[in-house]
Amino acid sequence: MKLVASDITVSLTNKRIIHDIGMEVKEGEFVGLIGPNGSGKSTLLKSIYRVMKPTAGWIGLDGDDLYKLSPKESARRMSVVRQESSVEFDFSVQEIVMMGRSPHKKTFQLDSVEDKDISDKALARVDMSDYAERSFFSLSGGEKQRVLIARALAQQADFLVLDEPTNHLDVRYQLQVMDIVRQLGITVLSALHDLNIAAMYCDRLYVLKEGHLVASGSPDEMLTSDLIREVFGVETDVSVHPITGKKQIYFISTAFQAKGIRTAEVSSGP
Numbered sequence: 001m002k003l004v005a006s007d008i009t010v011s012l013t014n015k016r017i018i019h020d021i022g023m024e025v026k027e028g029e030f031v032g033l034i035g036p037n038g039s040g041k042s043t044l045l046k047s048i049y050r051v052m053k054p055t056a057g058w059i060g061l062d063g064d065d066l067y068k069l070s071p072k073e074s075a076r077r078m079s080v081v082r083q084e085s086s087v088e089f090d091f092s093v094q095e096i097v098m099m100g101r102s103p104h105k106k107t108f109q110l111d112s113v114e115d116k117d118i119s120d121k122a123l124a125r126v127d128m129s130d131y132a133e134r135s136f137f138s139l140s141g142g143e144k145q146r147v148l149i150a151r152a153l154a155q156q157a158d159f160l161v162l163d164e165p166t167n168h169l170d171v172r173y174q175l176q177v178m179d180i181v182r183q184l185g186i187t188v189l190s191a192l193h194d195l196n197i198a199a200m201y202c203d204r205l206y207v208l209k210e211g212h213l214v215a216s217g218s219p220d221e222m223l224t225s226d227l228i229r230e231v232f233g234v235e236t237d238v239s240v241h242p243i244t245g246k247k248q249i250y251f252i253s254t255a256f257q258a259k260g261i262r263t264a265e266v267s268s269g270p
């Protein structure tokens, strides 16, 4: 599955939130969207998962106009894990994951053995099988997040859109969820706040600031101290991690800068 978005503009209440953004996610690529709070990441993703129609521009999935696909067809091609929980009523965990199967079924068609099997496997992948009978609302933020990822996996779409997938997750599950998504081998577009996670998992990054696309390229090209300072206004020490071979970003708070601690001392550690 390939996504192409050209000249996307989104205006809300007469204010431009997204300005003429073009982007591409190639088949099998894992692309990250990074930028400060309010830079437009969620809004751009919403326009891609059809919650907020762009004021101008074109979005294509495998060459088809995204906004001309039926909701069911677009759900077969694209699954979404949003930042805010999109569950309005309380269901069991198993029922929530089963909802991922609905784009594959006809109206009123009952769940098949295959649907159940796919949902069970999706729950197992996020270590949530033991919670199948629990009420979704009774789960912690991190458990809810893992169930919503299982629902997206059960949907079996070839394009996955994630808005801050590691929100609420402890460090083990942050890595587990990203590993799972990476291993799927499908096309992924994800907004990410954690730049070290972006460095580890993404093939390419798009960098947003104030609704504008300011840069795009590989994590190695994008995650430099200069770009992070320009976009996030934060000082960093950036190195290449000896085990992962990926960029590792160490953030230096202004409190430490004020104390005159040199970057090299902070980065070398004990």
Ligand SMILES: Nc1ncnc2c1ncn2[C@@H]1O[C@H](COP(=O)(O)OP(=O)(O)OP(=O)(O)O)[C@@H](O)[C@H]1O
Pocket (backbone or CB within 6 Å): 012, 013, 017, 035, 036, 037, 038, 039, 040, 041, 042, 043, 044
């Ligand atoms: N419905 C709306 N009406 C007016 N302004 C909005 C609306 N939704 C979002 N905005 C504004 O659009 C801008 C971009 O918001 P968006 O949520 O896309 O940013 P973001 O990069 O995802 O931020 P965060 O990292 O905090 O999640 C913000 O200034 C936000 O206040």
